[in-house]
Amino acid sequence: MMTDEVKLYGLWRSPFVCRVKIALNIKGIKYEFIEEDLDNKSAELLKYNPVYKKVPVLVHNGNPISESLVIIEYIDEVWKGVPILPQDAYEKAQARFWAKFINDTCIPALYKAIGSHGEEQDVVEANKQLQFLENELNVKGVVEEVLGIELANKDKFPKIIEWSDNYIKCQAVKDGLPPRETLLAFLKNLFGKV
Known part of the structure; x- marks a missing residue:
């Protein structure tokens, strides 16, 4: 069985990044956290979020997802178990x-x-x-x-x-x-x- 590769590009103090970390924690997903310097954005961040050029960005098996609320919905849909959003x-x-x-x-x-x-x-x-x-x-x-x-x-x-x-x-x-x-x-x- 293939293991998911999950990376989260973020800033430790961002509430938007924290909400994604919390969603990952609720689901029990192991991930690599990559701290970004927003004054000197990494080439990866710019590649993965070329529209807004900001954090958070979740990269799941090479596929980037940006915007914290969109990321949380994605996490909830991909990883079953404890639901984050209501099912109704x-x-x-x-x-x-x-x-x-x-x-x-x-x-x-x-x-x-x-x-x-x-x-x-x-x-x-x-x-x-x-x-x-x-x-x-x-x-x-x-x-x-x-x-x-x-x-x-x-x-x-x-x-x-x-x-x-x-x-x-x-x-x-x-x-x-x-x-x-x-x-x-x-x-x-x-x-x-x-």
């Missing part, structure tokens, strides 16, 4: 919708609030997007700790915080995230809080 077509469509909403709306709003070092209007917008998500669901993180700003709290976003707390407890998730202290040191350096 409607529920799968809903999961795709919310993943896209988070990607296209919530993450940019959070990045803007973080990038502005917590300027009030940017935090308000991030909170607005999180509130919408919270309402539909019937995080606190190291960025908040480094900058001393609060983007999400348990009183305002109890479902998101509960989901986040449960998510972090999963071993496949823990193994897919960068070490907390490494990320904390990186962010302190990035934001000049050393």
Whole structure:
């Protein structure tokens, strides 16, 4: 039986790369992680993702797949076992919708609030997007700790915080995230809080 060759091109601190690592971990897939320098992209990354030229890129038996949500769907379809996405077509469509909403709306709003070092209007917008998500669901993180700003709290976003707390407890998730202290040191350096 032929063994699958699986490589993941990424950046250790990218949340998009982390979500792919988590999917691979959930499925129990062995893979080689190739750390990319986004200021000096490798020839392989440019070859495998010539359109966007960014990470993550999963290469499975020589075939590249890019964009984290597309990669996760691919992983779920190729490797059976523990499903990542719902099996029901409607529920799968809903999961795709919310993943896209988070990607296209919530993450940019959070990045803007973080990038502005917590300027009030940017935090308000991030909170607005999180509130919408919270309402539909019937995080606190190291960025908040480094900058001393609060983007999400348990009183305002109890479902998101509960989901986040449960998510972090999963071993496949823990193994897919960068070490907390490494990320904390990186962010302190990035934001000049050393």
